[in-house]
Amino acid sequence: xxxxxxxxxxxxxxxxxxxxxxxxxxxxxxxxxxxxxxxxxxxxxxxxxxxxxxxxxxxxxxxxxxxxxxxxxxxxxxxxxxxxxxxxxxxxxxxxxxxxxxxxxxxxxxxxxxxxxxxxxxxxxxxxxxxxxxxxxxxxxxxxxxxxxxxxxxxxxxxxxxxxxxxxxxxxxxxxxxxxxxxxxxxxxxxxxxxxxxxxxxxxxxxxxxxxxxxxxxxxxxxxxxxxxxxxxxxxxxxxxxxxxxxxxxxxxxxxxxxxxxxxxxxxxxxxxxxxxxxxxxxxxxxxxxxxxxxxxxxxxxxxxxxxxxxxxxxxxxxxxxxxxxxxxxxxxxxxxxxxxxxxxxxxxxxxxxxxxxxxxxxxxxxxxxxxxxxxxxxxxxxxxxxxxxxxxxxxxxxxxxxxxxxxxxxxxxxxxxxxxxxxxxxxxxxxxxxxxxxxxxxxxxxxxxxxxxxxxxxxxxxxxxxxxxxxxxxxxxxxxxxxxxxxxxxxxxxxxxxxxxxxxxxxxxxxxxxxxxxxxxxxxx
Amino acid sequence: xxxxxxxxxxxxxxxxxxxxxxxxxxxxxxxxxxxxxxxxxxxxxxxxxxxxxxxxxxxxxxxxxxxxxxxxxxxxxxxxxxxxxxxxxxxxxxxxxxxxxxxxxxxxxxxxxxxxxxxxxxxxxxxxxxxxxxxxxxxxxxxxxxxxxxxxxxxxxxxxxxxxxxxxxxxxxxxxxxxxxxxxxxxxxxxxxxxxxxxxxxxxxxxxxxxxxxxxxxxxxxxxxxxxxxxxxxxxxxxxxxxxxxxxxxxxxxxxxxxxxxxxxxxxxxxxxx
Numbered sequence: 001x002x003x004x005x006x007x008x009x010x011x012x013x014x015x016x017x018x019x020x021x022x023x024x025x026x027x028x029x030x031x032x033x034x035x036x037x038x039x040x041x042x043x044x045x046x047x048x049x050x051x052x053x054x055x056x057x058x059x060x061x062x063x064x065x066x067x068x069x070x071x072x073x074x075x076x077x078x079x080x081x082x083x084x085x086x087x088x089x090x091x092x093x094x095x096x097x098x099x100x101x102x103x104x105x106x107x108x109x110x111x112x113x114x115x116x117x118x119x120x121x122x123x124x125x126x127x128x129x130x131x132x133x134x135x136x137x138x139x140x141x142x143x144x145x146x147x148x149x150x151x152x153x154x155x156x157x158x159x160x161x162x163x164x165x166x167x168x169x170x171x172x173x174x175x176x177x178x179x180x181x182x183x184x185x186x187x188x189x190x191x192x193x194x195x196x197x198x199x200x201x202x203x204x205x206x207x208x209x210x211x212x213x214x215x216x217x218x219x220x221x222x223x224x225x226x227x228x229x230x231x232x233x234x235x236x237x238x239x240x241x242x243x244x245x246x247x248x249x250x251x252x253x254x255x256x257x258x259x260x261x262x263x264x265x266x267x268x269x270x271x272x273x274x275x276x277x278x279x280x281x282x283x284x285x286x287x288x289x290x291x292x293x294x295x296x297x298x299x300x301x302x303x304x305x306x307x308x309x310x311x312x313x314x315x316x317x318x319x320x321x322x323x324x325x326x327x328x329x330x331x332x333x334x335x336x337x338x339x340x341x342x343x344x345x346x347x348x349x350x351x352x353x354x355x356x357x358x359x360x361x362x363x364x365x366x367x368x369x370x371x372x373x374x375x376x377x378x379x380x381x382x383x384x385x386x387x388x389x390x391x392x393x394x395x396x397x398x399x400x401x402x403x404x405x406x407x408x409x410x411x412x413x414x415x416x417x418x419x420x421x422x423x424x425x426x427x428x429x430x431x432x433x434x435x436x437x438x439x440x441x442x443x444x445x446x447x448x449x450x451x452x453x454x455x456x457x458x459x460x461x462x463x464x465x466x467x468x469x470x471x472x473x474x475x476x477x478x479x480x481x482x483x484x485x486x487x488x489x490x491x492x493x494x495x496x497x498x499x500x501x502x503x504x505x506x507x508x509x510x511x512x513x514x515x516x517x518x519x520x521x522x523x524x525x526x
Numbered sequence: 527x528x529x530x531x532x533x534x535x536x537x538x539x540x541x542x543x544x545x546x547x548x549x550x551x552x553x554x555x556x557x558x559x560x561x562x563x564x565x566x567x568x569x570x571x572x573x574x575x576x577x578x579x580x581x582x583x584x585x586x587x588x589x590x591x592x593x594x595x596x597x598x599x600x601x602x603x604x605x606x607x608x609x610x611x612x613x614x615x616x617x618x619x620x621x622x623x624x625x626x627x628x629x630x631x632x633x634x635x636x637x638x639x640x641x642x643x644x645x646x647x648x649x650x651x652x653x654x655x656x657x658x659x660x661x662x663x664x665x666x667x668x669x670x671x672x673x674x675x676x677x678x679x680x681x682x683x684x685x686x687x688x689x690x691x692x693x694x695x696x697x698x699x700x701x702x703x704x705x706x707x708x709x710x711x712x713x714x715x716x717x718x719x720x721x722x723x724x725x726x727x728x729x730x731x732x733x734x735x736x737x738x739x740x741x742x743x744x745x746x747x748x749x750x751x752x753x754x755x756x757x758x759x760x761x762x763x764x765x766x767x768x769x770x771x772x773x774x775x776x777x778x779x780x781x782x783x784x785x786x787x788x789x790x791x792x793x794x795x796x797x798x799x800x
Contacts, residue, residue, distance in 0.1 A: 273679065277648045282661070287652035291638060291645075298640045298681075353635035357697070359602055360632065361653040362625030513604045520635075 005103030034116045045123040057222030058206040064218030065209045071149040108150040128221040138221035144239040145217035155250040213242035288371025305343040326395035333388025334407035340380040341415020347423040349430045365508030369420045369501045403470045406485030410466035413493025417500025418459040424507040427518045551614035553578045553705045553736035559608035568594045570760035581731045583751035584740040591760040592740040600630045629703035633710045639683040643693045654701035668696040687714035706737045744778035
């Protein structure tokens with residue numbers, strides 16, 4: 001049974017690699033990278049065998065804690081949760097819950113990250129090969145640590161799924177609760193910054209972490225090595241309890257997720273209320289804008305992209321504080337403008353086959369483009385204005401406002417133009433509507449990243465003129481050049497926007513049915 | 527059906543601009559349509575003429591190419607070769623003009639289902655360029671007609687399969703097309719709603735509109751349609767009025783006779799135990 005699940009996992013991986021050469025390349029690069037990191041880690045761990053016990057235990061506890069945290073948090077922030085074996089798809093088979101959990105765990109450990117983690121963790125046995133008892137402690141700790149990593153990440157996946165199945169969490173608020181989690185990164189970095197200033201604090205941090213679920217498994221052998229049998233036993237208990245709690249939470253939320261149908265109704269409005277459709281102009285473009293805005297509110301895949309709005313200023317504020325210069329913080333407006341404008345670079349992928357409505361209804365490409373950009377503008381323009389003005393206000397550099405507004409306008413308008421062209425051409429796999437927005441779509445990954453970077457590059461190129469004038473205004477401390485940046489940003493931006501809408505519109509008029517074919521094959525792949 | 531109040535009259539197709547002295551072109555004329563997917567020839571030189579005012583049934587086994595044909599006819603899928611004329615307008619030369627004449631319910635594509643039912647129909651009406659008051663009036667009529675008033679404010683994603691079909695039909699009707707192309711409109715629709723939809727479509731045809739439906743349900747096609755075409759392996763096997771096609775037998779028997787593939791096995795032994 002368990003073996004069947006594991007086999008299934010590799011079969012799915014193999015077949016999905018067969019479909020796409022790029023994904024294979026990505027996996028090979030990832031594998032080589034993993035091997036490199038692993039090699040260094042193993043060498044380091046063996047070398048630690050000859051270091052003082054105090055140093056070895058500090059390093060191992062800190063690294064081990066970071067490892068567990070990484071397993072749990074990273075998937076949420078970066079590539080999405082890998083769900084090759086989606087429990088929801090296994091629900092039709094008569095599998096006892098216990099076997100399902102074991103199977104999913106083993107399959108998780110046998111993935112590439114799981115194998116790398118396991119080998120590194122087992123290498124700690126070499127570090128602690130001081131005497132038999134310590135080595136056994138290291139082995140037990142390593143096994144517990146790896147299990148906490150894998151099961152912790154599965155628990156997180158199941159939790160996020162069962163949260164998603166409640167309507168309230170499927171909308172905007174579902175995204176907001178993840179913001180503190182994502183800010184955890186800079187917070188920890190800040191903590192580390194403080195610690196670096198006083199490296200004496202590291203052993204202290206390690207000591208306190210060793211009593212937490214993150215560090216406990218790794219510090220069992222450390223305590224044994226210095227003969228602290230009592231604390232070692234307690235830490236073993238902490239690690240076991242952590243694992244037990246994780247399994248329990250996983251089991252419960254999985255059981256809940258498996259019996260909770262995804263479409264739990266609830267949203268209802270009175271008849272005759274068409275929302276934004278009654279407010280925006282009654283034209284095809286106006287209707288499309290209203291539809292897009294409705295989706296920005298109701299579809300978490302869109303809302304997810306708004307995470308950057310609070311994230312960028314906080315990060316920049318943090319770094320500015322470290323550098324004792326507000327130059328970075330002042331760039332908040334332009335950076336958010338740049339990122340937000342590209343939020344719809346593959347808008348039609350998000351429509352999926354529903355895009356057929358636009359084709360069947362004979363929507364002109366230009367109207368389609370204008371509607372989508374207008375909807376984004378309604379959200380992005382006020383936010384960018386607000387952030388630009390607020391950053392200048394906080395840093396007290398009002399004289400920079402025209403220049404910064406110019407850069408924001410350049411980034412926003414050029415980005416709108418680029419998105420208008422790219423979303424008529426680029427179709428990438430995205431999570432389906434109603435899916436967990438944090439889940440990585442099958443077959444996404446490397447190709448998505450490539451097209452994303454290409455589009456960033458193009459819009460960076462288009463912003464260069466405004467940036468050049470802006471930098472000159474800073475170099476010569478010239479108010480006139482600052483105002484000129486604003487003129488260039490607005491003027492050139494407007495030109496790029498009009499060009500983008502025209503080109504994207506013409507592209508759609510020519511090739512919309514071919515786009516639909518690609519959207520359909522995308523859905524088939526999912 | 528008399529006990530179900532129908533507050534609005536059936537939607538009427540827009541008046542046909544008939545050039546005097548000339549015979550009006552057929553509602554839909556497909557000529558030599560070809561579509562190839564990889565090695566598979568999905569539609570093979572398919573030609574079909576749908577006269578104005580007919581209620582045309584398109585039947586065929588699974589994978590016969592019905593959906594592919596209708597997609598090419600309505601501008602959703604580019605044919606490798608061939609032509610689709612809607613009331614004489616070439617779908618692939620003047621798509622905007624042709625699409626304005628067609629109401630389309632396609633199988634296998636999603637709707638913008640994060641909108642409420644009312645929003646979705648409104649959206650379609652506005653996309654066709656109708657003005658706000660006109661759209662509001664028509665949406666309200668259509669929701670009443672299809673018995674969707676209770677669900678008007680519910681998101682389409684929360685609809686049942688049958689309700690989703692009905693709201694898609696409303697979307698296809700909102701711009702009063704002269705030709706309705708419906709791919710599997712009765713799939714998973716309950717019998718009462720199906721009968722209602724049938725009445726609506728019949729009324730629509732009586733008022734001069736043309737309807738094409740694809741279906742698996744022979745019985746339904748025989749009772750509802752006046753014309754029928756049997757499609758298999760991407761070709762039209764036979765086309766004409768229902769009476770011509772079925773001859774003395776039922777449509778279902780004639781279909782099986784034409785398409786073949788009927789087996790009389792009782793299935794493997796292990797499946798017969800219970």
